[in-house]
Amino acid sequence: MPFPEDLSEKANRSLARLGVQVRCSTMVKHVNEEGLTIESEAGTDSIAAKTVIWAGGITASPLGRILAGRTNAETGQGGRVRVKPDLTIPNYPDIYVVGDLASATDEKGKPLPGLAQVAMQGGQYAATAILRKGKGRRELPPFHYFDKGSLAVIGRAAAVANVFGAQLSRFLAWMVWAFIHLLYLVTFQSRVLVFIQWAIQDLTFSRGARLITGGASTDFNFTKEPSEVGAAREIKPAPVHVPR
Ligand SMILES: Cc1cc2nc3c(=O)[nH]c(=O)nc-3n(C[C@H](O)[C@H](O)[C@H](O)COP(=O)(O)OP(=O)(O)OC[C@H]3O[C@@H](n4cnc5c(N)ncnc54)[C@H](O)[C@@H]3O)c2cc1C
Numbered sequence: 001m002p003f004p005e006d007l008s009e010k011a012n013r014s015l016a017r018l019g020v021q022v023r024c025s026t027m028v029k030h031v032n033e034e035g036l037t038i039e040s041e042a043g044t045d046s047i048a049a050k051t052v053i054w055a056g057g058i059t060a061s062p063l064g065r066i067l068a069g070r071t072n073a074e075t076g077q078g079g080r081v082r083v084k085p086d087l088t089i090p091n092y093p094d095i096y097v098v099g100d101l102a103s104a105t106d107e108k109g110k111p112l113p114g115l116a117q118v119a120m121q122g123g124q125y126a127a128t129a130i131l132r133k134g135k136g137r138r139e140l141p142p143f144h145y146f147d148k149g150s151l152a153v154i155g156r157a158a159a160v161a162n163v164f165g166a167q168l169s170r171f172l173a174w175m176v177w178a179f180i181h182l183l184y185l186v187t188f189q190s191r192v193l194v195f196i197q198w199a200i201q202d203l204t205f206s207r208g209a210r211l212i213t214g215g216a217s218t219d220f221n222f223t224k225e226p227s228e229v230g231a232a233r234e235i236k237p238a239p240v241h242v243p244r
Contacts (some may be wrong), residue, residue, distance in 0.1 A: 098122030
């Protein structure tokens, strides 16, 4: 997630306080049961580990490639379908692709990030456009993404926030993060329930249950193309809402 440099540095310091070592500009090349091999400008290095948790990775649903194949659309990074400024597939004005499945750009040609805000605003835009078409009304102007800012939670009472021009860190940013997340939950009932759950966790320092189930291969080679390594590069954790 893009953050100004000084906020990134503050986030780095908060992580260091938790004992986390951050390595930027470093690619994971190989993971096996002994640990992982990493590569950076400084060269190749290895980290011995019995447990490796892969916590990111944005690969679009295979549906993207199917859709692109049937409509001759181009795909971008991670199999995202390249869309026009109105979020439709070229030559298919009735097919809208939004969110993580879409490779869309802003007015300056900069790719839109794979974030929930982009998906939500894109969904709203497509729904409005479809309703207008149904009523025979004038088409909407191209999709414009309104960047409300970025938030990242780091731990208990630690976060960074870059919202509406204000750059916040630590407890204040964490309060903003918690407030905004509660605000975006769909019903009043779920807001109250999550608030109570968070309060109990924070007051009792309790941990929620985290289950990692199922077996997986223990040898992933990231220097090969996705098709060569099969499922290894296809893993995309579902963005489940787990309050801290
Ligand atoms: C680990 C991680 C952390 C993230 N953290 C943040 C964050 O802090 N802030 C932020 O803004 N964004 C974050 N994101 C990104 C955010 O989750 C996505 O941008 C957002 O969920 C995209 O919404 P979407 O509706 O396009 O896709 P999704 O939320 O992925 O929804 C697509 C749905 O379609 C379903 N689907 C797929 N294929 C088919 C099919 N063939 N038929 C039927 N259904 C299908 C999938 O199961 C899924 O439920 C994170 C993502 C990840 C992976």
